[in-house]
Amino acid sequence: MSEALLDALVVGAGTAGIPTAVHAAHRGASVLLVEAAAQVGGTLHVSSGHMSATGTRLQARRGILDDAQAHIDDVMRISRGTAHPQLLRLAATHAGDTIDWLMDQGFEMAPECPVIAYSHEPYLVPRTYWGINKGLSILKVLERLLDQALHDRLLEMRLQTRLEALEPLPGGGWQAQLLTGDTRSTVRTRQVVLATGGYGGNAALFSEITGGYPLLSPAPACADGSGLRIALQLGGRLQNRNVFLPTVAGVPAQAGGHWLDWERKSNLTPQHRPPWEIFVNLQGDRFVAEDDPSPDARERKLKQQPDLAFWVVFDQSVLEQAPPLFVQTPGEQMLARFGNHPAYQRADTPEALARACGMDPARLANSIARYNDGVAQGRDTLGRRHLPQRLDQGPFYAIRHQGVTLRCWAGLEVDASLRVLGPDGQALPGLHAIGEILGGAALSGDSFASGMSVTPALTFGRLLGQSILTCHSERSAT
Numbered sequence: 001m002s003e004a005l006l007d008a009l010v011v012g013a014g015t016a017g018i019p020t021a022v023h024a025a026h027r028g029a030s031v032l033l034v035e036a037a038a039q040v041g042g043t044l045h046v047s048s049g050h051m052s053a054t055g056t057r058l059q060a061r062r063g064i065l066d067d068a069q070a071h072i073d074d075v076m077r078i079s080r081g082t083a084h085p086q087l088l089r090l091a092a093t094h095a096g097d098t099i100d101w102l103m104d105q106g107f108e109m110a111p112e113c114p115v116i117a118y119s120h121e122p123y124l125v126p127r128t129y130w131g132i133n134k135g136l137s138i139l140k141v142l143e144r145l146l147d148q149a150l151h152d153r154l155l156e157m158r159l160q161t162r163l164e165a166l167e168p169l170p171g172g173g174w175q176a177q178l179l180t181g182d183t184r185s186t187v188r189t190r191q192v193v194l195a196t197g198g199y200g201g202n203a204a205l206f207s208e209i210t211g212g213y214p215l216l217s218p219a220p221a222c223a224d225g226s227g228l229r230i231a232l233q234l235g236g237r238l239q240n241r242n243v244f245l246p247t248v249a250g251v252p253a254q255a256g257g258h259w260l261d262w263e264r265k266s267n268l269t270p271q272h273r274p275p276w277e278i279f280v281n282l283q284g285d286r287f288v289a290e291d292d293p294s295p296d297a298r299e300r301k302l303k304q305q306p307d308l309a310f311w312v313v314f315d316q317s318v319l320e321q322a323p324p325l326f327v328q329t330p331g332e333q334m335l336a337r338f339g340n341h342p343a344y345q346r347a348d349t350p351e352a353l354a355r356a357c358g359m360d361p362a363r364l365a366n367s368i369a370r371y372n373d374g375v376a377q378g379r380d381t382l383g384r385r386h387l388p389q390r391l392d393q394g395p396f397y398a399i400r401h402q403g404v405t406l407r408c409w410a411g412l413e414v415d416a417s418l419r420v421l422g423p424d425g426q427a428l429p430g431l432h433a434i435g436e437i438l439g440g441a442a443l444s445g446d447s448f449a450s451g452m453s454v455t456p457a458l459t460f461g462r463l464l465g466q467s468i469l470t471c472h473s474e475r476s477a478t
């Protein structure tokens with residue numbers, strides 16, 4: 001394989017890379033899929049796997065009137081017109097086919113879908129879908145297709161093989177330097193598809209790109225931004241460098257760490273669990289109506305807080321009365337963290353709690369007192385509506401939360417054929433990029449639109465593999 005000129009080297013066997021490789025291989029392209037990790041799947045191992053699409057058979061069955069233009073309009077409404085118009089149109093136009101294709105391949109759809117999802121700014125109509133096992137349901141389909149293609153010798157795959165560098169070949173195409181264990185090798189290829197994901201596993205790169213925001217992310221370590229760095233060294237352009245919005249919010253699994261266990265995150269979505277606690281910033285001031293129904297509004301308020309941080313404050317009575325704050329975490333497990341993790345603090349009075357947390361004692365005491373007045377009067381100063389009970393029975397508790405980076409926002413600039421653009425705005429021939437390496441802001445602008453990372457990753461992978469990549473000899477399409 002090292003001597004022959006491949007049709008395509010696909011880098012990254014995740015959400016975007018697997019469909020690219022499988023579809024291209026079925027057309028007869030000579031494809032090598034390389035994956036740095038020991039297993040395929042990338043972020044699908046942890047992703048919620050929410051997808052959004054219109055014109056699907058499931059929507060039709062439910063009588064939901066919807067089309068790609070309505071999806072585009074909705075994303076543009078949510079993002080205040082900041083999504084990339086061409087890429088958004090490409091993704092939205094083909095997303096319905098992606099969902100129907102997944103269903104044809106045996107995808108196990110959750111029976112309630114499509115729905116309006118509330119974890120991000122909601123769409124106007126039900127067009128969000130997920131599998132019964134979240135991202136793993138998508139991976140189950142992709143893995144089966146990949147295994148079949150490998151079994152049929154339609155493509156080659158190398159696990160634990162990392163792309164280290166790319167050089168343009170004099171006559172066109174690329175020479176790729178690969179590292180498998182300690183062994184270096186090169187391959188020559190007409191086209192390269194960078195499907196290497198985001199950089200949510202790389203705190204230094206994240207800080208460099210966002211201009212110093214702290215990272216807290218559930219992304220796997222494989223999301224190290226190495227593919228992005230390679231493309232930037234070749235002259236690729238970074239788009240949306242200044243766009244960033246934290247998701248509300250999480251606690252690092254380990255003190256000082258930047259990894260968040262998303263499966264056991266705290267449940268701060270008011271539509272799922274109306275808040276019993278108050279949120280105060282590092283000074284001790286409330287800064288948001290904790291049950292504001294708009295995720296976008298809550299996220300923008302959080303972005304203004306130093307270190308993207310706040311304390312979730314409650315009292316003994318809330319501890320006993322309220323539904324569990326953390327998903328899949330019994331109360332006693334949460335309690336065991338107090339005294340063992342600096343993000344968890346407990347004290348007999350609000351003032352002592354503030355001192356333990358490094359807040360201003362008078363400001364925290366005032367925040368609690370004003371909240372309690374609001375509960376008594378049925379009217380909160382910040383407009384919060386869910387006011388279940390006063391916070392006045394010690395001991396008092398505080399859990400330090402931080403804004404979460406669910407997916408990276410900045411990424412490579414590409415044209416409508418998903419070719420990486422060089423410094424002069426011209427496409428670098430034969431170099432494509434898809435998935436989170438494009439940055440989430442390309443598809444949902446400076447806000448979150450549900451499903452607009454996973455669905456475009458799958459959809460662009462399918463489009464590249466089915467038609468955009470050039471193949472020397474074509475078989476019948478998948």
Ligand SMILES: Cc1cc2nc3c(=O)[nH]c(=O)nc-3n(C[C@H](O)[C@H](O)[C@H](O)COP(=O)(O)OP(=O)(O)OC[C@H]3O[C@@H](n4cnc5c(N)ncnc54)[C@H](O)[C@@H]3O)c2cc1C
Pocket residue numbers: 011012013014015016017034035036037040041042043044046047048049050051161162163164195196197198218219220222223224225226227262406407434435436437450451452453454455457
């Ligand atoms: C907890 C969580 C929940 C999420 N929920 C949703 C959701 O509900 N809906 C949504 O739309 N989005 C969601 N996202 C985001 C979405 O899952 C990702 O953006 C998307 O899956 C990324 O797909 P990808 O193919 O670009 O990257 P990945 O799936 O991460 O695949 C990239 C692959 O490339 C490999 N790789 C990296 N560098 C190299 C290299 N140099 N050489 C070889 N291989 C390399 C990696 O090992 C990895 O396997 C979520 C993200 C997280 C972390």
